[in-house]
Amino acid sequence: MGRREGQAIYPGWGPVALSLPSPDIATLSYHGGRLAAAASQFPDAPTPWIDLSTGVNPRPYPAPSVSRSASARLPDPTETAALADAAAAAFGVRSQDRTVAVPGSEAALRILARLLPVKTVAIAGPTYGSHASAWRSAGATVRSIPCRDLASADADIVIAVNPNNPDGYRHAPEGLALMADRQAARGGWLIVDEAFGEVAPELSVAHRAGAGLIVLRSFGKFYGLAGVRLGFVLADRGVIAELRSVFGDWPVSAAAIAAGRAAYPDAAWRARTRASLDRKAARLDRLLSSAGFESVGGTSLFRLYAADDASRRFACLAERGILTRPFDIDPRWLRFGLPAGAAAWARLERALEACQ
Amino acid sequence: MGRREGQAIYPGWGPVALSLPSPDIATLSYHGGRLAAAASQFPDAPTPWIDLSTGVNPRPYPAPSVSRSASARLPDPTETAALADAAAAAFGVRSQDRTVAVPGSEAALRILARLLPVKTVAIAGPTYGSHASAWRSAGATVRSIPCRDLASADADIVIAVNPNNPDGYRHAPEGLALMADRQAARGGWLIVDEAFGEVAPELSVAHRAGAGLIVLRSFGKFYGLAGVRLGFVLADRGVIAELRSVFGDWPVSAAAIAAGRAAYPDAAWRARTRASLDRKAARLDRLLSSAGFESVGGTSLFRLYAADDASRRFACLAERGILTRPFDIDPRWLRFGLPAGAAAWARLERALEACQ
Numbered sequence: 001m002g003r004r005e006g007q008a009i010y011p012g013w014g015p016v017a018l019s020l021p022s023p024d025i026a027t028l029s030y031h032g033g034r035l036a037a038a039a040s041q042f043p044d045a046p047t048p049w050i051d052l053s054t055g056v057n058p059r060p061y062p063a064p065s066v067s068r069s070a071s072a073r074l075p076d077p078t079e080t081a082a083l084a085d086a087a088a089a090a091f092g093v094r095s096q097d098r099t100v101a102v103p104g105s106e107a108a109l110r111i112l113a114r115l116l117p118v119k120t121v122a123i124a125g126p127t128y129g130s131h132a133s134a135w136r137s138a139g140a141t142v143r144s145i146p147c148r149d150l151a152s153a154d155a156d157i158v159i160a161v162n163p164n165n166p167d168g169y170r171h172a173p174e175g176l177a178l179m180a181d182r183q184a185a186r187g188g189w190l191i192v193d194e195a196f197g198e199v200a201p202e203l204s205v206a207h208r209a210g211a212g213l214i215v216l217r218s219f220g221k222f223y224g225l226a227g228v229r230l231g232f233v234l235a236d237r238g239v240i241a242e243l244r245s246v247f248g249d250w251p252v253s254a255a256a257i258a259a260g261r262a263a264y265p266d267a268a269w270r271a272r273t274r275a276s277l278d279r280k281a282a283r284l285d286r287l288l289s290s291a292g293f294e295s296v297g298g299t300s301l302f303r304l305y306a307a308d309d310a311s312r313r314f315a316c317l318a319e320r321g322i323l324t325r326p327f328d329i330d331p332r333w334l335r336f337g338l339p340a341g342a343a344a345w346a347r348l349e350r351a352l353e354a355c356q
Numbered sequence: 357m358g359r360r361e362g363q364a365i366y367p368g369w370g371p372v373a374l375s376l377p378s379p380d381i382a383t384l385s386y387h388g389g390r391l392a393a394a395a396s397q398f399p400d401a402p403t404p405w406i407d408l409s410t411g412v413n414p415r416p417y418p419a420p421s422v423s424r425s426a427s428a429r430l431p432d433p434t435e436t437a438a439l440a441d442a443a444a445a446a447f448g449v450r451s452q453d454r455t456v457a458v459p460g461s462e463a464a465l466r467i468l469a470r471l472l473p474v475k476t477v478a479i480a481g482p483t484y485g486s487h488a489s490a491w492r493s494a495g496a497t498v499r500s501i502p503c504r505d506l507a508s509a510d511a512d513i514v515i516a517v518n519p520n521n522p523d524g525y526r527h528a529p530e531g532l533a534l535m536a537d538r539q540a541a542r543g544g545w546l547i548v549d550e551a552f553g554e555v556a557p558e559l560s561v562a563h564r565a566g567a568g569l570i571v572l573r574s575f576g577k578f579y580g581l582a583g584v585r586l587g588f589v590l591a592d593r594g595v596i597a598e599l600r601s602v603f604g605d606w607p608v609s610a611a612a613i614a615a616g617r618a619a620y621p622d623a624a625w626r627a628r629t630r631a632s633l634d635r636k637a638a639r640l641d642r643l644l645s646s647a648g649f650e651s652v653g654g655t656s657l658f659r660l661y662a663a664d665d666a667s668r669r670f671a672c673l674a675e676r677g678i679l680t681r682p683f684d685i686d687p688r689w690l691r692f693g694l695p696a697g698a699a700a701w702a703r704l705e706r707a708l709e710a711c712q
Contacts, residue, residue, distance in 0.1 A: 256609070
């Protein structure tokens with residue numbers, strides 16, 4: 001299976017039996033976005049479901065729809081290169097040799113685990129479960145270290161998600177730069193997953209990607225187009241050449257190229273969206289605080305809260321057609337994404353009151 | 357670079373200097389679909405270019421356009437599974453455990469080379485260059501064998517493209533089944549790339565995929581939607597589990613899911629399209645024969661022709677805005693895809709006359 005491996009790296013933290021109507025909560029606590037599984041576990045919930053289980057911007061970038069002719073033919077390599085150029089410019093990366101477009105950062109982080117010949121991996125956590133799963137599947141020894149202890153990590157590969165998911169922990173870029181130098185000196189790598197990097201650009205080390213430092217970026221979360229499957233890896237020329245060799249000449253779709261080439265040069269939309277996400281996250285905090293949740297952290301794309309009866313509240317919200325994200329590593333936690341539009345906010349508000 | 361590696365596996369056949377206006381013909385003879393490179397080499401060519409350099413159906417499947425909401429969110433794993441089910445049913449594969457959707461068969465064939473621990477690879481050829489490139493990049497020793505000698509191949513991995521690209525060589529499915537058994541007995545694999553399998557369903561061994569046999573399928577060629585990036589790997593449960601682990605929970609886009617779920621159950625469209633492609637391929641053969649080309653082979657999605665002055669004709673057609681596919685392994689060869697629509701046929705006819 002491998003599905004629940006993520007939990008094993010937090011000794012003493014899990015697994016935890018949640019008091020839910022169905023034993024299949026593992027499905028909902030491994031990744032977000034599993035509406036079908038939720039609907040089958042809560043068949044009487046009103047529809048449409050409101051999916052707050054991911055950290056995807058509910059207001060997508062107004063990407064141009066891809067032309068029929070572009071979908072029909074193979075993307076020209078010059079178009080894929082222009083996409084990488086636009087993204088690299090937005091990330092502050094100068095050389096296109098250090099950037100490769102991939103069909104989602106999920107595939108990239110998993111394939112990196114097959115390409116880099118390492119024995120030991122240290123992951124600053126708790127964090128996104130795919131990192132541990134990927135390296136363990138590749139045969140590496142994986143340890144979890146607390147985010148605050150990153151500087152003392154001692155492994156061939158060190159992984160930090162910045163800002164971290166789900167708790168929003170912020171690794172200082174200066175510390176990451178030092179760690180990257182140390183990893184380069186030992187012939188290893190620091191991998192910084194900046195999946196939510198657009199909402200905290202001051203933390204980014206993308207422009208430093210190179211010897212000892214690999215940076216992952218995700219398109220779908222901030223731009224609200226997760227179904228398009230687009231991400232980027234920034235790294236030294238050797239790693240980039242390996243990734244290009246593995247993904248081939250047509251790594252991403254015509255739709256991904258069209259969306260990314262429009263979105264990355266659009267700094268004005270990015271600035272407006274950052275401000276708008278900040279306002280919505282603050283509103284969510286007020287709402288959840290009123291409902292008796294304690295704020296743990298997060299970013300403006302998702303917020304992490306705690307409550308002693310979180311598992312009861314998860315089920316109560318789900319019975320009302322609202323899917324949030326439980327964590328088997330801490331049964332007090334629930335993560336909330338941002339509702340899309342006034343009706344969804346109103347439904348969430350009513351449900352939180354009913355579930356208090 | 358690695359770009360021109362494919363040619364090295366045909367000892368004595370290449371590279372060959374083509375007498376063209378530009379020395380950069382290697383770019384156009386490695387893969388098709390490089391219109392931008394062609395346009396820069398032939399800047400005075402009339403536009404729009406007619407791209408006959410690939411084997412993509414010029415009349416795409418009328419796929420439903422993907423909804424904004426489906427592009428916005430992560431594809432639900434149940435949707436990806438339903439896509440694999442629909443494809444497996446069309447391929448005659450019973451178990452969903454033997455099928456995985458991937459973002460193009462190109463990425464799959466390249467990643468397989470990183471996952472399977474082998475030393476020697478024999479490729480029936482001449483054929484699609486990515487196979488040799490992928491295994492060589494992974495450190496394997498790659499040999500080319502003539503298609504007709506497949507049965508005597510002796511390697512950990514044996515690769516056959518069926519029907520073969522570019523010459524249309526047809527490997528008998530019975531022989532492939534025997535070879536798969538032999539490969540299973542030695543702990544190796546036969547990989548059958550059925551990228552053009554829809555136009556020769558009688559040749560398919562997809563339903564036999566399992567121990568010793570890996571089958572690759574491509575969506576974009578027959579369905580005319582190469583920009584969508586969708587393919588499938590059919591294999592035993594171990595290989596499928598590895599590929600799932602490497603591509604992760606969201607291997608393909610929402611648009612790929614929507615297109616595939618509509619197209620694969622549509623047997624009527626498939627039948628009509630096969631008949632229509634047959635008619636168009638026959639028309640192309642008549643046209644090229646009148647122009648003095650000798651037919652070498654192909655499938656109904658592409659035709660391979662030979663002429664002593666093929667490189668002159670390639671340049672002459674390109675000067676008229678028509679891109680065909682030259683081969684550095686045989687300078688007498690030109691491969692033609694099917695023109696899209698009456699105007700393109702007429703332009704091709706006029707250009708062939710002018711270039712005779």
